[in-house]
Amino acid sequence: MHINLSRREMNLKVVYYGPPLSGKTTNLVRIHEFADPSVRGELISLATAEDRTLYFDFLRVDLRRINGLTPRVHLYTVPGQPQYEASRRMVLRGADGVVFVADSAADRLEENLRAWQDLTRYLEELDSATSALPMVVQFNKQDVANALPSSTMRYLMHLNGMPAFEAVATQGKGVRNTLRCILQELISRVEAEAA
Numbered sequence: 001m002h003i004n005l006s007r008r009e010m011n012l013k014v015v016y017y018g019p020p021l022s023g024k025t026t027n028l029v030r031i032h033e034f035a036d037p038s039v040r041g042e043l044i045s046l047a048t049a050e051d052r053t054l055y056f057d058f059l060r061v062d063l064r065r066i067n068g069l070t071p072r073v074h075l076y077t078v079p080g081q082p083q084y085e086a087s088r089r090m091v092l093r094g095a096d097g098v099v100f101v102a103d104s105a106a107d108r109l110e111e112n113l114r115a116w117q118d119l120t121r122y123l124e125e126l127d128s129a130t131s132a133l134p135m136v137v138q139f140n141k142q143d144v145a146n147a148l149p150s151s152t153m154r155y156l157m158h159l160n161g162m163p164a165f166e167a168v169a170t171q172g173k174g175v176r177n178t179l180r181c182i183l184q185e186l187i188s189r190v191e192a193e194a195a
Contacts (some may be wrong), residue, residue: 003189007008008056009069009071009072010069010071010072010190011071011072011074011076012071012072012073012074012096012097012186012190013073013076013094013095013096013097014073014074014076014095014096014097014099014183014186015074015076015077015078015091015092015095015097015098015099016076016077016078016089016096016098016099016101017045017077017088017092017098017099017115017119018077018100018101018102018103018112018115018140019102019103019108019111019112019114019115020079020111021103022101022102022103022108022112022140022141023101023103023138023140023141023167023169023170024077024078024101025045026140026169026170027046027077027099027101027138027140027167027169027175027178027179028043028075030169030174030175031061031075031175031179033038033172034172034175034176035061039061039078040061041061048155058094061073061075067157071186071187073183073186076091077091078091078092085118087092088118088122089122089125089126092119092122092123092126093126095133096133096134096186096189097133097134097135097136097182097185097186098119098123098133098134098135098136098152098182099135099136099137099138099178099179099182100115100116100119100135100136100137100138101138101140101169102115102116102137102138102139102140102143102157103140104140104141104142104143104144104147104148104150104153104166105146105147105148106142106146106147106148107146109148109153109156112153112157113156113157113192116157124142126128134182134185134186134188135162135182135185136162136163136165136178136181136182136185137154137157137159137163137164137165138165138166138167138169138174138178139153139164139166139167140167140168140169140174141166141167141168141169142166142167142168142173142174143168143171145169150164150166163181163185165177165178165181187189
């Protein structure tokens with residue numbers, strides 16, 4: 001979190017993390033579509049010719065004032081492809097919250113678990129204890145024929161009560177709930193630190 005007192009702003013960073021093609025960018029596209037233009041910035045995407053995220057996607061959303069400050073939430077995605085490990089680490093640096101976007105297809109389970117383990121390891125390396133950092137999990141692509149039930153994914157990922165939502169990001173289902181939850185977690189943390 002970075003506070004700019006002269007502009008009366010509080011900048012918060014949320015990173016959408018997950019395996020390749022899990023729907024991280026699709027989440028930001030849907031958020032950009034439903035957010036009021038007066039409280040959101042432009043969606044910036046650095047993608048390959050195949051529409052795969054190359055370095056990150058970025059979207060800013062402004063929230064209601066807290067203690068006289070306007071929270072500006074900067075939403076980022078990370079590239080999921082294995083060759084972009086350094087990019088994922090760099091984008092995670094300074095994160096105030098994380099949304100892990102899992103692909104619900106049964107044949108993507110190993111990739112989900114590997115990405116989840118990598119996220120945990122990276123956060124530990126960055127001295128961000130995963131228990132202290134607000135995190136939300138989204139089980140995306142619940143509409144595919146071989147989708148694992150969210151209860152199975154929750155168990156296999158050892159979420160232990162962490163907030164999680166089912167989603168079909170291409171249709172916008174679950175995107176708002178996921179965003180609302182991570183924002184509530186962030187605001188609760190900011191208010192607790194200010195008290």
